[in-house]
Amino acid sequence: MNLAKRAFSMNQLNPHIWVDQYADYLFNYAIARINDEEVAKDLVQETFLAGLKSAKNYKGAAAERTWLIAILKRKVIDYYRKINSKKGKAEIRINYNSGNESDGDWLEEQVADPGSILENDFIENEELGLAIQECISKLPKKQAAVFTMKTVRGLNTEDICNELGINPSNLWVMVHRARTALMGCLNEIWFK
């Protein structure tokens, strides 16, 4: 137990924030590839647990999220191998990162087949979703909650106000701050 704790602090992994920071991101990654909500959730859960187990292998070269995504990637591949071997279907090609974690530009590595025009729209939307998730995770917690409830879950103003204990005026100010921040963030990472 203590060894694990030391591994965390030495290499700057922080599992205590994993779910809050990365669960949605990982889930969106998984659900884009595996059209089954329950399986996607399971894979995300397994990724977190596997991350704990391999904590000592974390060298800090890649960002925490990039590292977790790499684990999830392999789990997705394993999942497809399992179901494909059962049915004998042709395997879906997923670019397998050979294990060298690289910082930054990792979105570009995710393209399954750069030459395929058909896949491009799908992939671009998925990357866009991930980019938006990334920007949302940078928002202050309450703003992120308000924005997500309104935009992703589509709740109405009254329900959100009741759930979070705020009034409509607060809500719209937070929506304003969140959306303004998102515009800036997306400009940085998507349109550049």
Add this chain to the structure above:
Amino acid sequence: MISCDEAKIICHKTQYNDASFWETLKLRLHLLVCNTCASFSKMNSRLTKLCEEASIRNLSDRDKLRMKKKLDENI
């Protein structure tokens, strides 16, 4: 005439179809004369479109709580 701050708030409301008839009218008038808010409104609509296209999915609070518990058990 409403202020730019008020205009921006109404602008957000329209993204969610939450603006009243009068609010929308006041916004439209403001956008006619204010270029800054007009481009803000364009960007805002763009953001809405992007969010729709991206079809973001989120885990429920319950799911996340379950994951946290599982994680905590193993730390």
